[in-house]
Amino acid sequence: MREPSEKLSQIVTPRRLRVRRLRRSELPAPTLELARFLIGKTLVRDLPAGRITGRIVETEAYPPGDAAGHAFRGETPRNLSLFLGRGHAYVYFSYGSFWLLNVSSERLGIGAGVLLRALEIVDGFNLIRGAGRKTARHPDLARGPGRLGRVLRIDKRLDGQDLCANGPLWLGTEVWPRKAVGKSVRIGISREVDRPFRFYEVGNPSVSGPLRLRT
DNA sequence: TGCACGATAATCT
DNA sequence: GATTATCGTGCAA
Numbered sequence: 001m002r003e004p005s006e007k008l009s010q011i012v013t014p015r016r017l018r019v020r021r022l023r024r025s026e027l028p029a030p031t032l033e034l035a036r037f038l039i040g041k042t043l044v045r046d047l048p049a050g051r052i053t054g055r056i057v058e059t060e061a062y063p064p065g066d067a068a069g070h071a072f073r074g075e076t077p078r079n080l081s082l083f084l085g086r087g088h089a090y091v092y093f094s095y096g097s098f099w100l101l102n103v104s105s106e107r108l109g110i111g112a113g114v115l116l117r118a119l120e121i122v123d124g125f126n127l128i129r130g131a132g133r134k135t136a137r138h139p140d141l142a143r144g145p146g147r148l149g150r151v152l153r154i155d156k157r158l159d160g161q162d163l164c165a166n167g168p169l170w171l172g173t174e175v176w177p178r179k180a181v182g183k184s185v186r187i188g189i190s191r192e193v194d195r196p197f198r199f200y201e202v203g204n205p206s207v208s209g210p211l212r213l214r215t
Numbered sequence: 216t217g218c219a220c221g222a223t224a225a226t227c228t
Numbered sequence: 229g230a231t232t233a234t235c236g237t238g239c240a241a
Contacts, residue, residue, distance in 0.1 A: 092233090095224085096224040096232090
């Protein structure tokens with residue numbers, strides 16, 4: 001039976017989460033540092049019906065000059081948001097079905113970003129389509145960048161959003177202290193495959209990828 | 216748990 | 229026309 005554990009996790013979830021927006025000045029400037037810094041912080045989605053809050057548990061850095069990064073070949077209409085200076089949303093459509101969310105990094109005019117790969121949802125379960133069904137185990141809701149985008153209802157309209165400003169999507173402070181941060185190669189790329197630019201909270205069941213990349 | 220595979224459409228060449 | 233920072237399913241062990 002899955003029902004009891006779902007109820008338990010709702011009871012365990014703090015009724016009132018204290019989260020405030022992160023100021024841009026709090027975000028480390030270098031892409032790699034930002035990717036590590038974001039582990040344990042929150043991503044908040046404000047919808048007409050309410051708020052969904054998730055702890056960021058997995059990220060990947062795509063620093064300047066990285067051949068695996070979308071900004072590598074220069075600015076285009078698609079990747080413009082990567083050049084807006086740190087703390088902006090870069091949203092793009094992938095594999096015909098998924099909206100993926102990045103946080104731009106570095107200075108205005110320099111293209112780089114951090115891909116948000118997975119969240120541990122901590123609030124707003126009732127707003128998530130599929131929650132409470134047998135197929136929607138809580139740790140899996142936003143496990144993987146495609147699911148993250150689906151759960152938070154990310155789409156092109158959020159591309160370019162300032163994630164440090166008042167708006168429907170923003171970065172927040174942590175809700176409890178994070179555990180150890182692990183480091184590994186990135187997932188799903190074909191260039192620069194050996195760079196250890198992926199970060200994750202060790203042992204967290206909401207982290208995606210094979211077991212060896214979660215522990 | 217770990218693979219292979221197909222779906223699916225925007226973007227770039 | 230090729231590519232793709234993915235996911236869900238199916239099958240093997």
